Each structure stands twice: as structure tokens, then as C-alpha cells.
Amino acid sequence: MAFLGPNGAGKTTTIDMMLGLTEPTDGTVEILGAAPRVAMDAGRVSAVMQTGGLLRDLTVRETVTAIAALHHGRSRVDEVMARAEITALASRKVVKCSGGEQQRLKFALALLPNPDVLFLDEPTAGMDVNARRHFWHTIQAEALTGRTVVFATHYLEEAQEFAQRVILMAHGSLIADAPTAEFRSLASGRTVSATLSLSSVSEDDASAGVEILRSIPGVQQLSRNGDRVEILAKDSDTVARALLTSPALADLSPRDLEISGASLENAFISLTEANASAHSAEETVRTAS
Numbered sequence: 158m159a160f161l162g163p164n165g166a167g168k169t170t171t172i173d174m175m176l177g178l179t180e181p182t183d184g185t186v187e188i189l190g191a192a193p194r195v196a197m198d199a200g201r202v203s204a205v206m207q208t209g210g211l212l213r214d215l216t217v218r219e220t221v222t223a224i225a226a227l228h229h230g231r232s233r234v235d236e237v238m239a240r241a242e243i244t245a246l247a248s249r250k251v252v253k254c255s256g257g258e259q260q261r262l263k264f265a266l267a268l269l270p271n272p273d274v275l276f277l278d279e280p281t282a283g284m285d286v287n288a289r290r291h292f293w294h295t296i297q298a299e300a301l302t303g304r305t306v307v308f309a310t311h312y313l314e315e316a317q318e319f320a321q322r323v324i325l326m327a328h329g330s331l332i333a334d335a336p337t338a339e340f341r342s343l344a345s346g347r348t349v350s351a352t353l354s355l356s357s358v359s360e361d362d363a364s365a366g367v368e369i370l371r372s373i374p375g376v377q378q379l380s381r382n383g384d385r386v387e388i389l390a391k392d393s394d395t396v397a398r399a400l401l402t403s404p405a406l407a408d409l410s411p412r413d414l415e416i417s418g419a420s421l422e423n424a425f426i427s428l429t430e431a432n433a434s435a436h437s438a439e440e441t442v443r444t445a446s
Contacts, residue, residue: 159316162326200270241265257288
């Protein structure tokens with residue numbers, strides 16, 4: 158399950174409350190029918206946090222062995238190291254491990270109590286693309302055993318590819334909770350992708366072409382990556398027709414058109430922008446009164 162939201166939405170604070178690290182200012186928190194600290198002490202809940210938590214001068218095996226003693230789990234040291242794929246790093250000092258390797262070590266530590274629920278707070282921050290993908294394949298294997306995995310991330314493609322359910326927060330409030338496919342459908346419209354010769358014309362002409370696309374009725378979002386543009390629109394046929402027939406765009410040679418459903422990123426932007434507008438309006442009314 159992916160836990161999403163813009164900076165300051167309250168994701169980390171919420172995870173901290175579910176781990177018993179922070180007390181809620183109002184109401185109560187229960188996880189698996191118990192108070193967070195009770196669930197943590199029973200080993201039913203564990204976590205991989207973004208920073209800290211490792212002693213730099215210990216080796217990988219020494220670290221796992223030391224924490225295993227706290228969970229009466231010395232017999233599981235080899236097992237969790239293998240599942241986290243850090244067996245080959247056993248004799249390496251933590252300080253010599255890369256960011257991705259340290260996250261794998263934290264993952265091994267989190268598996269020691271054999272938890273029912275595993276929280277991951279920005280688990281792939283600082284990893285390169287290959288390390289991130291490798292890490293998620295390992296996490297997927299754990300989820301297939303029946304373990305519930307809840308992760309907070311700023312990488313929306315991770316949520317789209319690996320989460321079965323998405324929760325979205327903004328300004329400390331829950332604004333969406335749905336299966337991933339259903340969450341994507343919360344953004345109305347469809348996405349039109351196309352390649353244009355934007356790099357072959359002047360920047361002024363390229364900008365003018367992009368503005369023409371933005372001005373098409375029904376266009377909600379437009380993003381550009383090099384010569385590739387993605388346009389979320391209520392009427393994808395109108396956008397496709399403009400790309401293929403508009404004389405004003407002819408010099409940009411539109412090609413390789415694709416039409417697809419809205420992406421998770423489209424839904425994220427649409428929902429958070431709507432929430433930001435509503436929040437701003439509420440603040441204006443509150444200030445005026």
C-alpha cells in the first residue's frame with residue numbers, strides 16, 4: 158500500500174504515530190487491534206525508516222546479530238540476511254556500505270521479528286534506478302508471503318507499479334483511499350502522448366507550440382520531457398485531432414501518438430491541486446472572519 162502526499166502532508170508524522178513514536182494530538186491510534194507500542198513490542202509491526210538507526214563501525218552480520226538478540230531471534234540471522242540479499246556483505250562494515258546496501262540491512266533488521274505489517278518510510282531515497290528496482294522486487298517477494306507492506310514515497314512510478322492500494326494525504330488530512338487502478342480513475346479524462354520536433358526549432362517556437370497545446374479546450378495538464386509531451390484532457394479526440402491537423406503545429410511534425418487512461422501522477426496532481434485550492438479558500442475565509 159502506497160502512502161502519498163506532497164511535502165508537509167503529514168505522511169511521516171502519521172507513520173510515526175502508527176509506530177508509537179509520536180502521540181496523536183487528538184483521538185487514538187490502533188494497529189492490528191492494539192496500541193502501536195503494544196503491537197511493536199509483540200513484533201507484529203516493524204519499520205524501515207529513511208535515516209539513522211545503524212552503528213557505522215559494526216559489520217553487517219554484527220549488526221543483524223545484535224538486533225536479533227533483542228528479538229530472541231538469533232536463529233533467524235542467516236534467514237533474514239538471505240531474504241534481504243545481504244549475505245555477501247556479512248563482513249563489510251556499515252560505514253562502507255552504499256545507501257542502497259544500508260537500506261537492505263535495515264530491511265533485514267525489520268524482518269527479524271517476523272512482522273505482520275512492515276512500514277517503509279521513503280525506503281529508496283538516495284538509491285540509483287537499478288538499486289531501486291532491485292529493492293522493490295525484494296519487497297514484492299515479501300508481500301507475496303502475505304505480509305502487509307505500507308510505504309511512503311515521492312516516486313509516483315513506484316506507487317503505480319508496486320502498490321495495490323493508494324492512500325493520499327494533504328494538509329494532515331486523508332483525501333483519497335482506493336485500489337491503485339481506481340485511484341488513477343479519479344483523474345478525469347485520458348492522456349495523449351506525442352513526439353514533436355521541439356528541439357529542432359527555436360526555444361520561442363517550441364514554447365509557442367506548447368502554449369497552443371495548453372490552449373486546446375479541455376486540456377487539464379501538460380508535461381514535457383525533451384521532444385515528448387503528455388497531455389491530460391477531458392476530450393482526447395480533440396487533442397489528437399489538433400496535433401494531427403492544426404497548421405500552427407505542422408512545423409513541429411507531431412507523431413507517435415498514444416492515448417491511454419490517466420496515470421497515477423495525473424490523479425495525484427489533480428487531487429492535490431483541488432485540495433490546495435479548497436484549503437486556500439478556507440484560509441481566506443478564516444482570515445477574513
